[in-house]
Structures are given as structure tokens and as C-alpha cells.
Amino acid sequence: MVAKPMVKPSARDRLLASANELFYGEGVQTVGIDRIIEHAGVAKASLYNSFGNKEGLVCAYLRFRNERTRDRITRTLTRFRTPREKLLGIFDAQGETIAAADYNGCAFQRASAEVPNDSGIGREVDNYRSWLRDLMARLATEGGYADPDGIARQLQLLYDGVPVAARMDRDPTAATTARAIAEAVLASAPLAAPAQSEPAAVLA
Amino acid sequence: MVAKPMVKPSARDRLLASANELFYGEGVQTVGIDRIIEHAGVAKASLYNSFGNKEGLVCAYLRFRNERTRDRITRTLTRFRTPREKLLGIFDAQGETIAAADYNGCAFQRASAEVPNDSGIGREVDNYRSWLRDLMARLATEGGYADPDGIARQLQLLYDGVPVAARMDRDPTAATTARAIAEAVLASAPLAAPAQSEPAAVLA
């Protein structure tokens, strides 16, 4: 056992962990500052020093989840080879997520539902959504589909529906359903004209 | 001009209208009682006489929207004949809904995101969702599909994704996208074994 630090996490980290637990569990409007600092065992001044105000803490909480989700998806995608498999693999990652015992819907959907669309929180939500959509569009491009943006929009629509069904109907199979539909979407999507990397090598 | 009443709506009705406007616009937790009674021009006692407490008002607001949505969908479906057309027509109705200038996402998704899953509000949400799913399953049965419940689950997944995209990405074409996918889902869905209403009139 070499020098495992085991130091008490910083006030900032404990705040973020508590924010994640309470905001995600009960909603960002419902949970007050006092609940969070008590749960974190931290002084109120530490919160305002680290995050400025409550909105700052909410944004940090969403950034934290954004990174966590990106990591999970990225890691899952290494299991697959072709762009098509990777696109479908996104739903596999989602399936693992919604199977968690403490799953309570999409943090971004729920936070967004509680605040005006143009707040700082809304910007974090936008970041998350555009990252995912760009990933999908990139994979669709690599996969040679004719309309990568259209594919991305369709797949994100499916991806968006899953947390709703998983949370509101307590249906842990939603991701599997979405994956099956996504498979059909990809199967019927037209491919782009063959690559023209060799300029106009017109065969006929 | 025959006796057009034009009486001032009752306090209850004005409260419900204000609740609809403010709760839907800003969220059920964000908007306080005081804002509502001021907007409605109504005494606080009238609210507590009519609805008991705030949760009662929120539930009434959700019931109001539930009925409105049921009416709109039901009315839209009269335009179509076959079960398949009716199933797709649900997305046409949704398309009209999300095109409204003041559209702000699905009231049920947003309310549910702000409260614990097992509150009275959660029950209203369940009512709405199971009504829609039953409608879809009934139409799928009439349409002769082999797995009506599976169809309903798939179509509701699509239906759930639309408000998310429409609100968070300000994408008013989401319903059209969903409709197109739904069409593919129905096209590839297996039909049930031919009806046996006439006992075994085996043609061959």
C-alpha cells in the first residue's frame, strides 16, 4: 500500500458531490442551498467562494454530468468498430445508464424544465445537446450516409425519448426499444454517392 | 345579438387560466401562489376554497391540459380513416401543438421533472401517459398489427422525444421527423394472423 493519500476531499468537491446527489434526486429548484451545505458538511461561505451563487453551482453540476456522460459514451464506443455499430452503441451506453438503481431521468431535461430557456443553465444544456448531436453527425458522416445531419436529428429524437419513458413509466427497456428503431432508421437511410476522393473518376 | 352572456368568468376559471399561463410558462415550482392570484385578479381565499392547496391547483391545471390535448387529438383523428393513418395522425396533431408561438415543451414532462414521482401530480402525469398509450394500442389492434402494445411503446417513445427537441433545440420540425420514423416503424411491423371472427374459413 503505497502512500494512498486518503485526504478529505476539498470543500469544492464535496459540494459538487452533494449537488449531484440532491439536485439530480429532487430537482434544482426544490433543493435549497442549506440542504446542500449541510449534506456536504461545508460552510456556506465555501459555497459562495467556490461557485459565486446558486446558479454557478447548478452549472457546475451540469458540467460535471456532461463530462461524466461524455466519458461513458466515449468509453463504450471503443467496444465497436464500424460507425454504424458506434451509432447504435450510443443506445447501449444509454441502456446501462437508465438501468442504474438511482436513475431519475435525464439531468439536462429536468434542469431545463425548471428554468427559463435563456439562462446560464440553458447554455449548459445546449452544450450537452450539441456535443451529442455533433458526435452522431460525425459518425453518420464516417458511415457514409447521405444526410448525416438528418440522421443525427432522428437518432437524437430517439435518444431524447428514452429518459422520459424510463423515468415516467419506470420502463428500463426503453433504450432497447430505441436501439431497435435506430437500427431500422439506419437500415433505410440512403448512402451518399460513392466517395470522390479521386477527382471525378467517372466509371461509366 | 342574442343574449351573449359575456359574464365575468368565475374565480375558479380565472385561476385555472392563470395557472395554465404561468405554470406552463415558468414551471410549477417557480411560480408562487401570489403571482397567480394577482394575475387572475382573485382573492387568495378563493384559491384555497376552490382547490384546497397549491398541489390541488397544479393537478387541476394538468387535468385541464390533459382534456385539451385529448380533445385536440380526438378531433384531428376524425380526419383520417384507417387505423394506420390515425396512428400517424397523432403526430400531425403534435406538429400543430409544437408550432404554437407560446409552445414551451410538454406540460407533463416539465411538471413531472419538478416533483417526486409518487406525488398527486405524478398521478395526473400517469393518467395522461396511459391514456395516450391505450389509444395507440387500441388503434394498433384495429390496424391488425401483431404486437399492439409493442407498437404503442415504440410510438410513444417517438412522441416523447418530440417536445424535448422542440423546446430545447427550438426545432419545430421535430414532429415531422417523428412521423417519418413512425411510418417506418409501422411499415416494418408484422401483422397479426388473419382474423378468426369467421371460424377457420380457411381459404386454401
Next chain:
DNA sequence: ACCCTCTCAGACAGGTCTGTCTATCCTAAT
């Protein structure tokens, strides 16, 4: 005329919320 129901206006209690501020303590680097 009388009553009854609905309604209004607003004070009030008791609690919670965010955010600021003071004052103290601990630790680690200089």
C-alpha cells in the same frame, strides 16, 4: 326583505430561501 353563497382585500404567522458578513480556526509554506 332576508339569506346564502361567492367573492374580495389584506393582515398575519411561521417557515424557507438566497446571499452577506463577522469571527475564529487550522494547516502549510515561507
Next chain:
DNA sequence: ATTAGGATAGACAGACCTGTCTGAGAGGGT
């Protein structure tokens, strides 16, 4: 040993929240 930075505990202000209560007005039906 001293000092600076981070952390803690907690009081405090000012606003807002839900829900109750009192007291009064208005209108219709009998």
C-alpha cells in the same frame, strides 16, 4: 515563527413562500 489562504460556524437581512383568518361587499333566489 509568522503569515496567508482556505475552511468553519453561525448570525443576520430581506425577500418570498404557503396557508389561515377576519371582515366586508355583491348578487340572486325565495
